[in-house]
Amino acid sequence: xxxxxxxxxxxxxxxxxxxxxxxxxxxxxxxxxxxxxxxxxxxxxxxxxxxxxxxxxxxxxxxxxxxxxxxxxxxxxxxxxxxxxxxxxxxxxxxxxxxxxxxxxxxxxxxxxxxxxxxxxxxxxxxxxxxxxxxxxxxxxxxxxxxxxxxxxxxxxxxxxxxxxxxxxxxxxxxxxxxxxxxxxxxxxxxxxxxxxxxxxxxxxxxxxxxxxxxxxxxxxxxxxxxxxxxxxxxxxxxxxxxxxxxxxxxxxxxxxxxxxxxxxxxxxxxxxxxxxxxxxxxxxxxxxxxxxxxxxxxxxxxxxxxxxxxxxxxxxxxxxxxxxxxxxxxxxxxxxxxxxxxxxxxxxxxxxxxxxxxxxxxxxxxxxxxxxxxxxxxxxxxxxxxxxxxxxxxxxx
Numbered sequence: 420x421x422x423x424x425x426x427x428x429x430x431x432x433x434x435x436x437x438x439x440x441x442x443x444x445x446x447x448x449x450x451x452x453x454x455x456x457x458x459x460x461x462x463x464x465x466x467x468x469x470x471x472x473x474x475x476x477x478x479x480x481x482x483x484x485x486x487x488x489x490x491x492x493x494x495x496x497x498x499x500x501x502x503x504x505x506x507x508x509x510x511x512x513x514x515x516x517x518x519x520x521x522x523x524x525x526x527x528x529x530x531x532x533x534x535x536x537x538x539x540x541x542x543x544x545x546x547x548x549x550x551x552x553x554x555x556x557x558x559x560x561x562x563x564x565x566x567x568x569x570x571x572x573x574x575x576x577x578x579x580x581x582x583x584x585x586x587x588x589x590x591x592x593x594x595x596x597x598x599x600x601x602x603x604x605x606x607x608x609x610x611x612x613x614x615x616x617x618x619x620x621x622x623x624x625x626x627x628x629x630x631x632x633x634x635x636x637x638x639x640x641x642x643x644x645x646x647x648x649x650x651x652x653x654x655x656x657x658x659x660x661x662x663x664x665x666x667x668x669x670x671x672x673x674x675x676x677x678x679x680x681x682x683x684x685x686x687x688x689x690x691x692x693x694x695x696x697x698x699x700x701x702x703x704x705x706x707x708x709x710x711x712x713x714x715x716x717x718x719x720x721x722x723x724x725x726x727x728x729x730x731x732x733x734x735x736x737x738x739x740x741x742x743x744x745x746x747x748x749x750x751x752x753x754x755x756x757x758x759x760x761x762x763x764x765x766x767x768x769x770x771x772x773x774x775x776x777x778x779x780x781x782x783x784x785x786x787x788x789x790x791x792x793x794x795x796x797x798x799x800x801x802x803x804x805x806x807x808x809x810x811x812x813x814x815x816x817x
Contacts, residue, residue: 421485422478423459424598426650427579427642429556431459433467433482435475436593443591447619447716451612452593455479455503456646458583459486463554466494466521468574468583469646470507479507480514491515494543494551496558497522498572499585500529504646509534519543521551523562525570545572561634563587565627567620573631580641587631588658589647591616600649605657609648613658615720616647617665622723622753628666632659665723668756668785674704674725675814678718680711680732680740686765689799690731693763696811710742715749722750727759727814730776731793734766739775747779756784759817761810763793770794789813 424432438452455471457479465487471479483492492515497505500522508530512518519541522530527544530537545551547562551574561573566587574583590613595603603609621628643651643658651658664671675697679690687709694707704725708718722728732743739747760780764773773792780788791813793806 421481423482423486426458426598426644427581427652429461430576430579430581430644431461431486432598432650433457433459433479433486434471435478435482437472437474438593440474444620447591447615448714449591451591453591454594454647456644456648456650457483457504458644459483460494460553460556461486462556464493465490466496466551466553467492467511468496469498469504469585470495470511472503473506476507476510480510483511492518494518494553495520496551496574497526497530498574498583499568499646500526500533500570501568501586502533505530505533509536512537512540517541521545523560523570523572526572529570547572558583561631563627563631563634565624566631567624573635575638575640580639581644582635582638582640582642583644584646586621586646587628588643588651588662589613589616589645590649592648594649598650599653600651600658601653603649605649610661611720613648613661614665614723615716617662618719618723618753619716622665622719625666625668625754628662632662632666668754670726670758671724672704672726674706675702675727675729676718676721676725677705677707677729677731678710678743678746679707679730680735680743681709682733682735682740685798686731686733686763686795689763689765689795690729692799692807693729693731693793693811696807697815700811700815702815710740710746715746718746719749719753722755722758727761727817729761729763729814731763732765732772732776734764734769734772737769737771739772739779743772743776744779747776751779751782754784756786758783759787759789759814761789761791761793761814761817763795763810765795765797767797770796787817789817
């Protein structure tokens with residue numbers, strides 16, 4: 420059954436949701452599913468902005484045919500050549516061989532790598548400042564490199580004041596019938612997924628996101644149409660303000676996340692005591708995570724949310740406990756900034772991970788690594804209360 424949804428005059432959603440895919444990019448768990456958005460322009464000339472993933476191919480083609488209602492497709496605009504949005508290009512061009520495929524210079528280079536037959540497509544190459552008119556709608560193209568692929572374009576429709584934003588402003592999460600953010604309790608249903616999506620996929624490219632936001636600020640944007648997640652038609656400042664914080668590596672709260680590694684439960688017990696002591700001190704936003712049992716993408720999402728990160732790590736083979744080292748490496752790869760780190764180390768005979776973690780964390784810009792390192796010998800006990808209290812004070816007052 421087709422599922423075409425009207426967004427505004429002349430613009431329709433023809434995407435689909437996937438609730439069976441276990442991992443996005445085969446890395447990030449998505450128990451909440453994911454949507455693939457595609458936008459159909461019903462005008463003097465017809466156009467589609469981006470296709471969708473192969474997993475929703477049947478639904479997508481049915482939606483597209485329904486939207487066209489027997490008409491030909493004039494333009495297929497490719498804003499972003501990532502496979503979850505371009506994998507149906509060959510199917511669309513096979514159905515409509517006379518279609519003109521629109522994209523940037525680098526877009527067509529990538530396209531030919533995925534689809535060698537695309538060298539024979541009817542093509543219209545565009546760049547920033549160029550526009551495409553379909554009749555009542557005129558779409559101006561804005562370059563947004565590395566948000567999060569190098570060839571990304573945005574498209575702004577002067578008629579509806581809609582910004583087609585490629586992967587920017589997107590989120591994990593299937594759509595439950597509604598396509599607009601205001602049809603949901605966004606903070607409850609999508610904010611964590613949106614933050615996790617941004618932090619893990621776009622987070623490294625804060626400078627490039629800032630450049631894109633500055634360009635967007637010069638446009639009268641009344642709607643945002645991303646390639647994942649709901650469309651924004653109201654309260655755009657909600658997502659724009661989040662992107663401003665996330666892209667400048669500013670935390671959303673003065674919260675504390677306590678992330679521990681534990682072989683036999685002793686460091687886990689110490690982590691629970693640290694969290695309890697912080698709450699007794701007056702910290703209200705404290706969350707505890709087992710680095711071995713929590714997918715690192717969730718930890719990264721929490722790093723983008725909270726200001727203070729407590730890492731509690733045993734020595735393992737003379738080094739950092741491997742899941743903790745992986746988490747730290749991921750933070751480095753994603754360019755985490757502007758955070759405070761507190762470190763605790765455990766070891767029966769060689770508690771050395773405090774120094775090792777500190778050395779790795781110095782690769783991050785503008786971070787505060789507290790000098791007060793809590794050292795645990797096997798298990799936290801009454802003998803350690805003075806050291807524990809000093810550790811808690813240092814975190815709370817940082």
